Amino acid sequence: MATPHNQAEKGQIAKTVLMPGDPLRAKYIAENFLTEVQQFNEVRNMYGYTGKYQGREVSVMGSGMGMPSMGIYSYELYTKYDVERIIRIGSAGALSDDIALMDIVAAIGTCTDSNYASQYGLPGTFAPTADFGLLKITDRIAQEKNLSLKVGNIVSSDIFYNEDNSVNDRWKKMNVLAVDMEAAALYMNAARCGKKALCLLTISDHLYRHESLTAMQLKQVVENTKKYHLLCGKLSEIQEQYVDKAQIAKERKTEYDIFKQRTVLADCMFSRDCGLCFRGR
Numbered sequence: 001m002a003t004p005h006n007q008a009e010k011g012q013i014a015k016t017v018l019m020p021g022d023p024l025r026a027k028y029i030a031e032n033f034l035t036e037v038q039q040f041n042e043v044r045n046m047y048g049y050t051g052k053y054q055g056r057e058v059s060v061m062g063s064g065m066g067m068p069s070m071g072i073y074s075y076e077l078y079t080k081y082d083v084e085r086i087i088r089i090g091s092a093g094a095l096s097d098d099i100a101l102m103d104i105v106a107a108i109g110t111c112t113d114s115n116y117a118s119q120y121g122l123p124g125t126f127a128p129t130a131d132f133g134l135l136k137i138t139d140r141i142a143q144e145k146n147l148s149l150k151v152g153n154i155v156s157s158d159i160f161y162n163e164d165n166s167v168n169d170r171w172k173k174m175n176v177l178a179v180d181m182e183a184a185a186l187y188m189n190a191a192r193c194g195k196k197a198l199c200l201l202t203i204s205d206h207l208y209r210h211e212s213l214t215a216m217q218l219k220q221v222v223e224n225t226k227k228y229h230l231l232c233g234k235l236s237e238i239q240e241q242y243v244d245k246a247q248i249a250k251e252r253k254t255e256y257d258i259f260k261q262r263t264v265l266a267d268c269m270f271s272r273d274c275g276l277c278f279r280g281r
Contacts (some may be wrong), residue, residue: 003076007040008040009042009217012038012050013048018060019025021181023061026060046063061073065182067116068113069182070186071116074186074197085134085194087134088198091203091204092205094205096152096176099178104147105149105201106150106200107154108152109129110183110199111176113158113159120188120192134196135198153177154180155180156180156181157180168207202235
């Protein structure tokens with residue numbers, strides 16, 4: 001059923017959605033990386049498309065800029081169209097000295113100066129995080145494809161032109177890697193809806209080196225989405241494998257074995273009777 005922001009009917013949007021901020025980037029991805037493409041939305045020029053990548057159905061749709069816009073579109077995708085996972089593929093400004101232009105950052109979590117979480121009436125501060133399964137698979141595939149992937153915390157800000165020039169210094173002291181404007185809302189919506197989300201960000205500028213991509217280089221950011229798309233196509237494929245009960249049982253057994261190993265290790269580390277852990281301390 002259509003919403004005020006999305007004219008798609010139920011069933012027209014895939015379970016996995018790639019979500020750049022710019023709707024023209026969504027159009028570019030659909031035209032250059034997908035086959036059997038069908039456009040499902042053009043309301044407010046927030047273009048959305050569904051097609052196939054390596055035989056797997058995937059959708060791509062713009063989110064617009066900022067957490068209010070991301071909040072609307074991702075919430076509707078999760079709740080009105082039964083989308084299971086949204087992977088934001090956007091840009092970010094680097095804070096860390098270890099990150100360069102065009103690097104890809106996977107946001108394991110996101111700080112924010114937004115009051116988006118206030119709607120939940122929580123008794124404390126909520127920590128928006130990525131889905132670990134998506135992140136784990138992404139990291140593994142990145143290694144297999146020899147793609148450099150920086151994984152860490154980012155900050156999602158409501159403010160692009162900030163009167164306080166010291167804010168970036170304070171985030172940097174906390175080892176925050178980069179700044180975007182959408183990830184926190186996406187992660188909070190995913191948490192509230194019981195769905196999955198991940199943010200993969202290309203570094204478009206460095207806030208301390210005063211480096212930024214030129215107009216021509218920004219086009220390469222879009223080309224860089226080929227890397228994202230390779231990852232996300234695999235994510236869709238691998239996630240579908242989890243439907244198999246035998247695979248689920250195998251995964252759970254592996255997780256249980258790891259848990260047992262960690263428990264034994266923890267007991268060992270804190271036992272005064274263990275000569276291995278305390279020897280030489």
